[in-house]
Amino acid sequence: xxxxxxxxxxxxxxxxxxxxxxxxxxxxxxxxxxxxxxxxxxxxxxxxxxxxxxxxxxxxxxxxxxxxxxxxxxxxxxxxxxxxxxxxxxxxxxxxxxxxxxxxxxxxxxxxxxxxxxxxxxxxxxxxxxxxxxxxxxxxxxxxxxxxxxxxxxxxxxxxxxxxxxxxxxxxxxxxxxxxxxxxxxxxxxxxxxxxxxxxxxxxxxxxxxxxxxxxxxxxxxxxxxxxxxxxxxxxxxxxxxxxxxxxxxxxxxxxxxxxxxxxxxxxxxxxxxxxxxxxxxxxxxxxxxxxxxxxxxxxxxxxxxxxxxxxxxxxxxxxxxxxxxxxxxxxxxxxxxxxxxxxxxxxxxxxxxxxxxxxxxxxxxxxxxxxxxxxxxxxxxxxxxxxxxxxxxxxxxxxxxxxxxxxxxxxxxxxxxxxxxxxxxxxxxxxxxxxxxxxxxxxxxxxxx
Numbered sequence: 293x294x295x296x297x298x299x300x301x302x303x304x305x306x307x308x309x310x311x312x313x314x315x316x317x318x319x320x321x322x323x324x325x326x327x328x329x330x331x332x333x334x335x336x337x338x339x340x341x342x343x344x345x346x347x348x349x350x351x352x353x354x355x356x357x358x359x360x361x362x363x364x365x366x367x368x369x370x371x372x373x374x375x376x377x378x379x380x381x382x383x384x385x386x387x388x389x390x391x392x393x394x395x396x397x398x399x400x401x402x403x404x405x406x407x408x409x410x411x412x413x414x415x416x417x418x419x420x421x422x423x424x425x426x427x428x429x430x431x432x433x434x435x436x437x438x439x440x441x442x443x444x445x446x447x448x449x450x451x452x453x454x455x456x457x458x459x460x461x462x463x464x465x466x467x468x469x470x471x472x473x474x475x476x477x478x479x480x481x482x483x484x485x486x487x488x489x490x491x492x493x494x495x496x497x498x499x500x501x502x503x504x505x506x507x508x509x510x511x512x513x514x515x516x517x518x519x520x521x522x523x524x525x526x527x528x529x530x531x532x533x534x535x536x537x538x539x540x541x542x543x544x545x546x547x548x549x550x551x552x553x554x555x556x557x558x559x560x561x562x563x564x565x566x567x568x569x570x571x572x573x574x575x576x577x578x579x580x581x582x583x584x585x586x587x588x589x590x591x592x593x594x595x596x597x598x599x600x601x602x603x604x605x606x607x608x609x610x611x612x613x614x615x616x617x618x619x620x621x622x623x624x625x626x627x628x629x630x631x632x633x634x635x636x637x638x639x640x641x642x643x644x645x646x647x648x649x650x651x652x653x654x655x656x657x658x659x660x661x662x663x664x665x666x667x668x669x670x671x672x673x674x675x676x677x678x679x680x681x682x683x684x685x686x687x688x689x690x691x692x693x694x695x696x697x698x699x700x701x702x703x704x705x706x707x708x709x710x711x712x713x714x715x716x717x718x719x720x721x722x723x724x725x726x727x728x729x730x731x732x733x734x735x736x737x738x739x740x741x742x
Contacts, residue, residue: 339430343367346436346627352725360402382470383503452560480582486523607631639670646728
């Protein structure tokens, strides 16, 4: 493990390191969850839908609020993954095994794990139904169902992943295929895509491009690689400060970026990708590839699309400041499944969890929520095997940076945070409900500078 004081220099970093050590000492060792699904009751004070980052984090916070026996998490998956590290797995810098743990080990001790899938929400009757035929009622509902990957919306996928030369860092099933395609690259086009839908971690599709270019340089293949980023968007990044820095990198490294290009078909047997020009609907272009990284279209989970908790687009319809549902006062949302107008990242979930904790506390006391979420999110833009631009911003797409340095610069310190520190914070603090984002660090740094 890289010492925290190596991340940023000076006394402020030492203070951060001290706080981190104290936090982990107070938390204690991870406890294995021993509850079993058949013991599940049919009513809980707080019911959490989803066992991803938002669901587990809120379950831990609610356990401290109402008691473990009054909280349940509905989640069918046997394993829980720290998905932000998959960018580095796909580039060969981390092992896939380091990203996952048994779900049983992250469910807060004493909290009930209902090992099932949600198939229906009935907020008018304060209950949900699962795929094993159970009806479960609640007093408060937290929806943390994440986002759905829709590979099948691209013709030729997902069956195309059975062929070589193609991968995707967005799925545990395909992330190692990216690394294999990178290693097997000989000569030709290396293509990276961004779909015409909302996505989680919107920086990831281009992070793997920068890492691939670095790998080609290190292995003497750069002169044989034509690197192409085909994005459905009209800009490389949504925050100008970081977009300008990325454009400089794109120019310096001779990368080709084509805007308003949406992947609609993969002919994996021929190593061809078909793109539609979004400015001229119906106009397509076929490009051959030696390597293809696919970012899939994404959407709200199907169970939400037809539910009354969703807005017209299918996302959980919450107040963007309090995370309370706009129509059902005892329903709340967090993370990728919501319509919060900010980038869908684990860092956003961390910040949202602290706000939602305070919102629910006041609602339980019949009081009006006062703490407001400002849209904070973060995207560590990995630009090399030892460099990161740490983008942090708010609802207004204005930088909301933590450290007293220019974070639009590529830095080794920020890479070490991405690769080594953040996984530790995730497993040891965030999932246990003790990390609500870096807002308090910003205050410390700004106080220290005043």
